[in-house]
Amino acid sequence: MAGSLLDARLLARLGTLQLRTRAVVEGLLSGLHRSPHQGQSVEFAEHKEYAPGDDLRRIDWKAYGKFDRFYVKQFEHETNLRAFLLLDASASMGYRGPEGLTKLEYAATAAAALAYLLVRQQDAVGLVIARGDEIRYLPPRAHVGHFSAVLAMLEGLAPGGRTDLARAADFVAEKARRRAAVFLFSDLFDFAPGALSRIVDLRRMKNEVSVFHILDPWELEFPFEDATRFVGLEGEGDLEVDPREIRASYLRAIEKLCEDARRLCLQADVAYELVRTDTPLDRLLLGHLSRRERSARWASR
């Protein structure tokens, strides 16, 4: 696996989300597993020209007879997953340390790659972008062309507004009328009481919920040395301080934030993943998918 090529710093050099997503996905393909829902529905959807890797059993021999070209049949899998990619695009997600991607860029790339993988295995993917008071929504679709719509919505996304997880959770709960998978990409910097609980509540509505807690390494390590004037990204004001004086206290606070989130998620059977933006994306997604596959097998027994 070309992990080094998927390093966040290298991805940051790729100008567009599309390129980044392609790099991530190509790295992922060799380790990808089949959808656990494959073959459970037979409603024909469309033909697709054969490409290496397609299942030979699905080649439409009649079409071959007519057109002298290989086509494979594609079906709408009614029982397949409906997934909501919930992306926190608040202003705090626009932060990045001295190098690499912003948290939002990292989250968008991860979401796009995940969308591709889901679409590729005929899962329906919807996109919810929470940007302060504004919520952008793309309903779930399972056909391959839908991926372009997802990509278009993510491309050039600018951070803004305050983090409001409750509002986003309510929105998703409203849209996901039946069982769905919800993938949240956020830094969880919403200190309103019970904000994360609202996300977790989605699980109680029979949804599969995964929380990708995305933080920049500088937020986790607080490596500042010189006196610094910190300026809040979401209107918290500014503060002039010697970082060395508060480092220990800050590190305890960030650790507590992560630990609280982890504990809350575990208690509600929500998958929780603390993600540093310098973590290679393929490793992140592969890890998550393999864990998800294991848990699905376990549930099917």
Next chain:
Amino acid sequence: MGVSLTHPLLAWGALLALLPILVHLLQRRRPRPHPFAAMELVLRSQRENVRRLRLRRLLLLLARTSILLLVPLAAARPHLAAEADAVASPAGPAATALVLDASLSMRWGGGKLMENARQDARRVLADLLPEEPLSVIVCDGRPPEAESPSFDRARARRRIDEAQASHLPANMTSCVAAAAAALAESPLPAKRIFIATDLTANAWNLDAPPPSVPTEAGEVQPEVVVLDAARGDELPNAAITDLRIEPAPELGPRGHAFAFTVHNFGSKELRDLRVELWVGQEMVNRSFLDVPAGGSASRRLLHRFPAGGTFAGEIRLAPDALVEDDARHFVVHVSPDIRVLLVNGAPSPLRHRDEAFFVETALRASGAVPISVRTIDADSLPHQSLEDADAVFLLNVRAPERGVVERLERFVRAGGGLFFALGDQVDADAYTASFGELLPLALHLPKTLPSSAEEPAGARFDDFDLDHPVLRIFHGPAIEGLESVRTQRYFLLQPGEGARVLAAFDDGAPALVEKQVGQGRVILFASTADRDWSDWAIQTSFLPAMQQMAAYLARTLGQREIPVVQLGESAALEVPEGVGALVAPDGRELPLSASDGGRVNVTPELPGVHRFLGEGGRTEPAFTAFVSPVESDTRRLDPKELRALLGGARARVSEEAEIARRRETPLWSLLLLAGLLAFLSEGWLLRR
């Protein structure tokens, strides 16, 4: 009680304490802004730590300011002047003199006393107020150099640091008087003298009045503080205080006795004290002494030198705390063997009538100087070689042939000695004609004194030249041995020049005359050497006189004696020709400029053998010097007695403990400690 600074200029360094405050103020520029997502957590951390951080910053500023404030202040060496110091300056700053005892006794303990005294002196220097001038007088036995009190602390410190205990005796009374005189040159009304000494009693003149400083307002009695370098301890010491070297005939030829006296100046008896006699690099004899406390013991160590020559050596005691007086150096001349040829002009089978009997018996008698005697008849003289003789005695010998006389003359001119004793075989005219210049004075006629029944006839010896080496031994009562001689018949001598009359008869006629001929010496006795004309041969003075005569004629007598000089005293030296310098025992060369007829006054400063340095680097012993027994006497004065001597209530004697008590609050060290704590605290706070 007040605070004073030893180095007030350094206190200006305390202004450095402003630096942290200035840095704090100047560094209040706004730091670069950094947009940050987890601002809420930063704010929480700030709120959580605000009190602690404020306190930490305050403590840091305090620590840094303290470091920069305390270290320069400590370098200025502040200290509290306690009330006990009031004796030092009751009326403000005082002109101060510091007398540093650097006499021989301060070498006790291998220099421990001197180091204590230097330390005390440095403390005095450190305690001086900035406005107090100081004069340092090093009392080392040389004339004291008392400079005007000055503020040149560096020079004073240098004088103290360079002061070394000498080998000389010092008169502390005169040094203190010199210090008092120096204080008169300061306009400050208060006067003060510090004396760093070992309190040995002999260094003080107990009859002298207390020191006083002449001022315009009259005599001022200075405050006197005596700093006891011995810290109140006793200073036991044993020393060789006397040494006499004399021939020891009982030991045989070249035997010498070294009689010495050892004094014990301590309060405990010394038992089995080892004493060694060293000649050159060899220990030749030793003994053990018991010396009572405060008393002395004498002993003789004997040694027979194997050959003649000049020998240097020393008497050594087992070393004690003051080693300088545990050895006494000496230089001794040991005469070589003397070969004497006796020419008997009137032999007789009866020994007591033989012309040479008495002379031969006298010379053969065992003495300090071994003499080998060979006796021949006058007839054998022409055939006798003179090369193996140092002196020839012609005893009542007829005038010999010319050839014999020529040989005798060559013998004498080459350095040999010739003795004439006359008698009935001597013809005055023939003698004068034959011997000519060899005779000290020409013979005239024999004179015979008349005798009576009541009183035996005889002329007495009179008018002795007791400075002459031959007769020098007859100083004092021994002169009776010469005065009792009676001579009935003797030759009158003709007047002449170049002769020295050693003794004359009571009628004024020369009895014993000497003349220098070439390198040799000739002595003539105007009568007989047996009992024919004189009874000298049976008098007690005859034997030593003959032995002295033989030694003198053989040029082993009358050698320059090596003077012995006590350190602290001067000696007039006869400087041999060609000598331009003196080599001290430590190898230093001291130039000599002889004056007053080749004599020069020297004042040695080191014990041991000093040597003349001649042409070509040749050396010969000049004198030996020994340390003054006054300095060996390390018995100490009672502090009360010394206080009374130095002015009673205005004087005090201080020991180390008392000095230390004065410094119980050395502020500078406390400040330094506080600065160190501030430094450590700053490091600890930075890591918090």
